[in-house]
Amino acid sequence: MDTDPxxxxxxxxxxxxxxxxxxxxxxxxxxxxxxxxxxxDDYLEDAADGASGVWEDYT
Known part of the structure; x- marks a missing residue:
């Protein structure tokens, strides 16, 4: 499956x-x-931290 960037x-x-x-x-x-x-809010902060970690690993 091709995904448009x-x-x-x-x-x-x-x-x-x-x-x-x-x-x-x-x-x-x-x-x-x-x-x-x-x-x-604790779950959202954990999700935001995880997302920023993935973003930093990607860039």
Missing amino acids: ISAVEAVVFLALMLVILKIAVDALEAAPLGFSTQA
Whole structure:
């Protein structure tokens, strides 16, 4: 299966933007006085660290 490099970059950028939006939403919910608590931000930070590690290995 051939993958167009531009579409692969678009997919990675889209995924990164979705993770950022999700992190902002989780941070906002945790800051609100609703009693909302989750470990999602820990998972997102781990995913971001892993993605940056893969990116550094690739470049």
